[in-house]
Amino acid sequence: MLQVKWRASALSDAELIVTYTKDCWGQEKADVIIRLFAESAALLSRMPRLGRPLKDREVFALILQKVPFVFIYHIETEHVVIDQVLHTRRRR
Secondary structure, three states: OOEEEEOHHHHHHHHHHHHHHHHHHOHHHHHHHHHHHHHHHHHHHHOOOOOEEOOOOOEEEEEOOOOOEEEEEEEOOOEEEEEEEEEOOOOO
16 A cells, blocks of 8 residues: 655645635535545555556546546655646646
8 A cells, every 4th residue: 555645736726626615615515525535545545556547657647536626646656646636627
């Protein structure tokens, strides 16, 4: 099992998403997003190649279940590093 590390940019993305969700739909929905992010990160620690490889084959995209978000990540020797959290409609 690999450890999960979050880049500062990914943490910022996640924070903005949670804040927006809370402001628009309330704390309960924001808590759902937080839980799904945590569960998805834990899943990557157990199955790091679960995501779809992107063009350079070193970077992966994991489409999260039940929410319109994607983790962009790469794998290091002992870590899965989440680089970005994107909305599926956001241009990359």
